[in-house]
Amino acid sequence: MTKERDDQNPTNDGLSIEEQKKKAAAEAKAKALELAKQRKAEKEAANPEPASEPELTKEELKKKAAAEAKAKALELAKQRKAEKEAANSEPASEPELTKEELKKKAAAEAKAKALELAKQRMAEKEAANSEPASEPELTKEELKKKAAAEAKAKALELAKQRMAEKEADAASTPDSSLEETDDLAKQKALAAAKAKAAAAAKAKAAAAAKAKMLRDAGESDTTETAEAGEDEKAKAAAKAKAAAAAKAKAAAAAKAKALRDAGGGEAAETAGAGDDEKAKAIAAAKAKAAAAAKARAAANAKNAAEEPAEPEKPSPNQPFLDTYVKVIKEQLGPHVLEDAYINKLSKDVPTLVAKPESYYKIADLLKHNEALHFDYLSEMHGTDFETHFEVYNHFYSYENRQSVALKVKIDRNSATTHSITPLWEGANWPERETYDLLGIIFEGHPNLTRIMMPDDWVGHPLRKDYEPHDVEV
Amino acid sequence: MIRTEEMLLNVGPQHPSTHGVFRIVLKIDGETIIEATPVIGYLHRGTEKLAENLQYTQIIPYTDRMDYLAAMTNNYVICHAVETMMNLEIPERAEFLRVIVMELGRIASHLVWFGTYLLDIGAMSPFLYAFREREAIINMLNEICGARLTFNYMRVGGVKWDAPEGWIEKVRDFIPYMREELAGYHDLVTGNEIFLNRVKGIGYYSKEEALNFSLSGANLRCTGTQWDLRKDEPYSIYSRFDFDVPVFHTGDAWARYQCRMQEIEESLKILEQAVEQFPEEGPVMAKVPRIIKPPKGEAFVRIESPRGEIGCYIASEGKKEPYRLKFRRPSFYNLQILPKLLVGENISNLITILGGIDIVLGEVDG
Numbered sequence: 001m002t003k004e005r006d007d008q009n010p011t012n013d014g015l016s017i018e019e020q021k022k023k024a025a026a027e028a029k030a031k032a033l034e035l036a037k038q039r040k041a042e043k044e045a046a047n048p049e050p051a052s053e054p055e056l057t058k059e060e061l062k063k064k065a066a067a068e069a070k071a072k073a074l075e076l077a078k079q080r081k082a083e084k085e086a087a088n089s090e091p092a093s094e095p096e097l098t099k100e101e102l103k104k105k106a107a108a109e110a111k112a113k114a115l116e117l118a119k120q121r122m123a124e125k126e127a128a129n130s131e132p133a134s135e136p137e138l139t140k141e142e143l144k145k146k147a148a149a150e151a152k153a154k155a156l157e158l159a160k161q162r163m164a165e166k167e168a169d170a171a172s173t174p175d176s177s178l179e180e181t182d183d184l185a186k187q188k189a190l191a192a193a194k195a196k197a198a199a200a201a202k203a204k205a206a207a208a209a210k211a212k213m214l215r216d217a218g219e220s221d222t223t224e225t226a227e228a229g230e231d232e233k234a235k236a237a238a239k240a241k242a243a244a245a246a247k248a249k250a251a252a253a254a255k256a257k258a259l260r261d262a263g264g265g266e267a268a269e270t271a272g273a274g275d276d277e278k279a280k281a282i283a284a285a286k287a288k289a290a291a292a293a294k295a296r297a298a299a300n301a302k303n304a305a306e307e308p309a310e311p312e313k314p315s316p317n318q319p320f321l322d323t324y325v326k327v328i329k330e331q332l333g334p335h336v337l338e339d340a341y342i343n344k345l346s347k348d349v350p351t352l353v354a355k356p357e358s359y360y361k362i363a364d365l366l367k368h369n370e371a372l373h374f375d376y377l378s379e380m381h382g383t384d385f386e387t388h389f390e391v392y393n394h395f396y397s398y399e400n401r402q403s404v405a406l407k408v409k410i411d412r413n414s415a416t417t418h419s420i421t422p423l424w425e426g427a428n429w430p431e432r433e434t435y436d437l438l439g440i441i442f443e444g445h446p447n448l449t450r451i452m453m454p455d456d457w458v459g460h461p462l463r464k465d466y467e468p469h470d471v472e473v
Numbered sequence: 474m475i476r477t478e479e480m481l482l483n484v485g486p487q488h489p490s491t492h493g494v495f496r497i498v499l500k501i502d503g504e505t506i507i508e509a510t511p512v513i514g515y516l517h518r519g520t521e522k523l524a525e526n527l528q529y530t531q532i533i534p535y536t537d538r539m540d541y542l543a544a545m546t547n548n549y550v551i552c553h554a555v556e557t558m559m560n561l562e563i564p565e566r567a568e569f570l571r572v573i574v575m576e577l578g579r580i581a582s583h584l585v586w587f588g589t590y591l592l593d594i595g596a597m598s599p600f601l602y603a604f605r606e607r608e609a610i611i612n613m614l615n616e617i618c619g620a621r622l623t624f625n626y627m628r629v630g631g632v633k634w635d636a637p638e639g640w641i642e643k644v645r646d647f648i649p650y651m652r653e654e655l656a657g658y659h660d661l662v663t664g665n666e667i668f669l670n671r672v673k674g675i676g677y678y679s680k681e682e683a684l685n686f687s688l689s690g691a692n693l694r695c696t697g698t699q700w701d702l703r704k705d706e707p708y709s710i711y712s713r714f715d716f717d718v719p720v721f722h723t724g725d726a727w728a729r730y731q732c733r734m735q736e737i738e739e740s741l742k743i744l745e746q747a748v749e750q751f752p753e754e755g756p757v758m759a760k761v762p763r764i765i766k767p768p769k770g771e772a773f774v775r776i777e778s779p780r781g782e783i784g785c786y787i788a789s790e791g792k793k794e795p796y797r798l799k800f801r802r803p804s805f806y807n808l809q810i811l812p813k814l815l816v817g818e819n820i821s822n823l824i825t826i827l828g829g830i831d832i833v834l835g836e837v838d839g
Binding site for chain 1: 522681682685686688700705771773775782784788801805808838
């Protein structure tokens with residue numbers, strides 16, 4: 001806002017003529033939008049398949065949810081109520097608006113209009129393409145609204161079918177960890193909700209809640225009580241599943257609330273739906289319990305099979321590691337290594353941890369000993385583990401076609417170690433990089449200067465306690 | 474008697490022949506380089522620091538921006554590292570798609586190198602041909618993932634998109650076309666007297682030096698070292714394909730040129746087999762948790778990028794972000810030998826030698 005304009009309208013509640021104009025325009029737009037929404041709702045009522053939109057902002061979703069609520073409602077009473085709610089929520093957002101707010105609002109409305117068009121197009125597409133597109137991630141809140149609006153429109157049979165499919169899925173992957181099950185279930189729940197099977201999600205949520213309730217109350221299914229010792233396990237799994245369905249549950253809760261709010265006129269209907277849900281829930285809970293039992297049995301079998309097998313499978317690289325350790329101990333004495341192990345996560349690479357004082361000696365031996373002859377430095381870097389620094393080297397021997405990792409732990413307060421650049425020229429820049437980003441000093445390095453950051457940079461960025469000191473940042 | 478004196482010459486960081494923002498400070502005596510000091514870091518974006526606050530899937534787009542001429546291999550290396558840690562099994566169709574896009578990327582990368590290298594040393598037309606063919610590849614990659622350079626195509630557990638209809642056929646049709654064009658390149662460039670004079674015997678190093686300086690890729694294979702991670706430490710499904718690793722023994726820019734040109738042919742061979750064996754259907758994503766949490770521990774994996782050995786080190790605390798992420802960037806390691814190669818050379822060979830190493834500055838600076 002320019003100073004001049006301020007001067008012209010010093011008394012008009014801080015609003016210039018222009019702003020007032022804008023406000024009026026915005027209001028007009030809002031009204032137009034309201035009409036458009038109604039028209040849209042009518043259209044949607046005719047077309048039960050709701051459109052799925054890619055990339056919607058929260059705000060847009062809210063608006064959409066409101067619009068769909070109208071369309072999706074099967075009863076006129078509900079529709080009226082939804083309209084009332086929508087109407088109530090609309091003017092609430094129009095108290096005194098600053099210029100910026102007005103702008104935002106106008107922009108939002110413009111978006112909403114664009115959205116309307118997009119929706120229509122999408123709906124047309126949807127009609128042709130029965131396979132619904134999966135939507136981008138929606139937040140919990142958005143899901144709640146959407147699910148609440150759509151829930152009613154969904155067929156009971158579809159829900160049941162989906163539940164069955166899900167349970168089959170869950171049963172087919174019994175060896176996944178608890179956490180994975182959790183995540184997968186979450187994914188599934190999300191996917192279902194997104195694919196507009198909100199009813200399915202609801203049923204699942206109800207089922208999960210029901211299952212949990214049953215268990216908590218001690219009214220466990222026969223399959224669960226079969227093994228008293230395993231009951232806890234089953235409970236935990238079921239709880240995890242229940243938690244996984246949290247989002248869907250929330251949606252169901254939102255719906256229930258909406259129904260309650262709607263008042264006594266709908267009480268009978270609610271009860272009916274509740275019965276349906278109960279029946280569904282019982283069926284689903286049983287299926288779930290069966291799946292859990294299956295999973296448990298499979299897991300047990302797997303454990304039983306694996307436990308004795310585990311120690312019988314040493315890494316194919318174990319002999320190499322033994323050789324390295326043997327040579328190093330023969331040549332340099334028994335106390336130069338802190339640790340030596342096979343790193344199973346890293347393609348079974350033999351890993352040596354040198355004591356700080358013997359790091360260079362071991363590196364030297366690794367390169368020059370005829371039995372080892374690691375002539376290639378593949379990788380060299382450092383890590384700040386907060387309690388200490390660690391330098392990690394990956395060597396390769398082209399003669400023996402073997403890899404080895406050599407690590408050394410360095411005291412964080414006097415971060416100094418010996419440079420291995422005299423052994424492998426290739427360590428030159430990586431050591432400079434490590435010095436630059438972590439502040440580890442490599443003694444004997446020919447030119448230990450910064451390489452990534454400017455020479456006058458303060459601090460070492462990859463340290464975990466790094467605070468930027470740059471005045472420009 | 475001509476009197477010469479030492480002179481300091483600054484090349485870059487905005488010199489076109491440096492293929493990015495690379496600066497080199499030369500001390501020259503007449504036209505002879507007596508000292509060369511590379512200065513890098515102009516494109517340092519702190520990918521590794523940023524990654525410490527990102528989830529694994531969110532890091533993948535950052536890898537596109539390291540080696541932006543072969544982003545598919547960069548995508549793959551981080552996915553491969555996480556998959557190795559989590560011991561994931563990848564659906565076959567996804568592995569095939571990965572191999573196909575990586576090999577297409579390798580060809581595209583070598584084509585850029587071929588074109589710009591020739592441009593650097595004074596031949597204009599090969600550049601135009603090379604970029605025409607590269608455009609065909611870029612269009613195919615664009616079709617499968619919606620981006621021309623920064624693909625963001627791979628995910629932990631598979632790939633983001635399945636091949637659109639007819640895409641595999643396009644790749645199949647591309648193979649003979651590319652072979653024909655490649656023959657044209659050889660007619661145009663490989664036997665050219667001027668070109669041979671510019672590259673033969675230039676930028677020589679021995680096998681021992683190459684190993685000592687941690688060189689990789691064509692820079693290593695030009696010295697007679699038979700080494701290709703696709704062959705020697707097979708990852709993905711490379712062990713299923715029959716291909717050769719071109720090796721040359723002269724250790725000069727000429728050997729590196731031949732190496733890369735033959736690598737295009739070998740990539741075409743792999744593509745041919747991959748397209749032939751491509752599974753009719755199947756998922757392109759493994760069943761992975763929505764939030765990816767590799768187990769606590771560390772892993773280092775390395776694969777063969779067009780520029781050499783690209784590696785990825787992950788230290789995980791079992792959280793959804795890596796505790797430490799480090800990329801072994803081949804261009805960074807390969808560039809180290811440059812000051813050594815330049816000493817005693819005529820200044821006109823600077824570009825021949827630098828270009829021969831095939832660096833990408835996004836990768837050098839991380």
